[in-house]
Amino acid sequence: MNYAAGRTIYDADSHVMETREWLDPFMDADLKAKLRPLYGRKPNRIDKLLDEAKARKGDAAAEAKALENPIGGPKGWLAAGAFDSEERSRVLDQFGFSGQLVFGTFALGPVRAADDEGVLYAAARAHNDAMASFCSNDARLFGVAYAPLENPSRALECANAAIAAGNRAILVSSGPAGDRSPGHPDFDPLWARLSETKTPFMLHIGPGTKTQPKAFQNNGRARAPDLHGGGENLRFCDYIMLSFAPQVWLTAMVYDGVFERFPELRGGVIESGAGWAPEFLRELDLGRKSFGRTDPYLQAMPLKPSEYIRRAVKFTPFPGEDVGRIVRDGGADLFMFSSDYPHPEGTNDPKGRFERTLGEFDEETRDLFYRRNFEAMMSIA
Numbered sequence: 001m002n003y004a005a006g007r008t009i010y011d012a013d014s015h016v017m018e019t020r021e022w023l024d025p026f027m028d029a030d031l032k033a034k035l036r037p038l039y040g041r042k043p044n045r046i047d048k049l050l051d052e053a054k055a056r057k058g059d060a061a062a063e064a065k066a067l068e069n070p071i072g073g074p075k076g077w078l079a080a081g082a083f084d085s086e087e088r089s090r091v092l093d094q095f096g097f098s099g100q101l102v103f104g105t106f107a108l109g110p111v112r113a114a115d116d117e118g119v120l121y122a123a124a125r126a127h128n129d130a131m132a133s134f135c136s137n138d139a140r141l142f143g144v145a146y147a148p149l150e151n152p153s154r155a156l157e158c159a160n161a162a163i164a165a166g167n168r169a170i171l172v173s174s175g176p177a178g179d180r181s182p183g184h185p186d187f188d189p190l191w192a193r194l195s196e197t198k199t200p201f202m203l204h205i206g207p208g209t210k211t212q213p214k215a216f217q218n219n220g221r222a223r224a225p226d227l228h229g230g231g232e233n234l235r236f237c238d239y240i241m242l243s244f245a246p247q248v249w250l251t252a253m254v255y256d257g258v259f260e261r262f263p264e265l266r267g268g269v270i271e272s273g274a275g276w277a278p279e280f281l282r283e284l285d286l287g288r289k290s291f292g293r294t295d296p297y298l299q300a301m302p303l304k305p306s307e308y309i310r311r312a313v314k315f316t317p318f319p320g321e322d323v324g325r326i327v328r329d330g331g332a333d334l335f336m337f338s339s340d341y342p343h344p345e346g347t348n349d350p351k352g353r354f355e356r357t358l359g360e361f362d363e364e365t366r367d368l369f370y371r372r373n374f375e376a377m378m379s380i381a
Helices: 029-034 045-055 060-066 085-095 108-113 117-135 152-165 185-196 244-255 277-291 305-312 323-330 350-357 363-378
Strands: 010-015 099-103 141-146 169-171 201-204 267-270 313-315
Touching: 010 267, 010 363, 029 117, 085 117, 085 141, 099 117, 099 201, 099 267, 108 117, 117 141, 117 152, 141 152, 152 169, 152 185, 201 244, 244 277, 244 305, 277 305, 277 323, 305 313, 313 363, 323 350, 323 363
Parallel strands: 010 099, 099 141, 141 169, 169 201, 201 267, 267 313
Antiparallel strands: none
């Protein structure tokens, strides 16, 4: 029996582990020369992992071993289907998932590091074409493109190209949109386009994520290693802040009237936790009640702020969170399953961890969590 065990499951968070040459087929020589190389110029531990993973291609025994138990097996570049789309399809067969959102992992680093606007948008398009290509041979793979919001007209052009290439969602930064709010009217054509094409926006750990200010790290102690023992990932004090940027971003979208102007707009807050979401909705409504006495923009809202969020946005809990408590607190209509495959943060049994806290709930609640909330976000009939 596959991992889904007969249940219809959509996975709201998975990743591709990019190879060094991941972007190369989608860049011309000029862009390649201007863009920072993925993983740096010198060979390092990543190359060794990639070489080991590539070596199993065509080796029936090695491929079979990698596919024995993908969810419980090696993670990162060594995971089955980490960067090979044919392997990923076989992994989905093993999982039994009906669909899977696919985000990048490291390729956005060089894109976002571009200090020239033309290079930024050209690199984003290369990234988006690479994501569409990876997902193109399997209808269950939903590519997530990236649209930088520094320039509203270019952001719209970037999103249009990404959608035309076959991507199913658009990642945006959860920080400011250049020198504007994401709710500025200059972005209305973008939100209109996403609404018309039923393409959801995505907020995901990475672009715009708030981390601990450096001054707080000056605490008289040596810095601890990250979760995986290295030096490039989040630490405890950063983890606590994961919800801060999405809350600021979503508040702007509510307050600036975007969700009112575009009632069909949908989106997801992915890999930022979910236990904070019910209290965030309560705080939004409390803020409206308090400040609405004098604020004309709040007075003009026909819905409560929480009602806009509840209509438009879904959230993915971490496997370690008590989903049962979160659902009791916030309602079953807000939360979705995710595996984070093949990242190790997803653990070797995310479904099992979620199930341990969903014991009291009926089949309808489980179906919302595993299937229907994802379908609502993605406008799947």
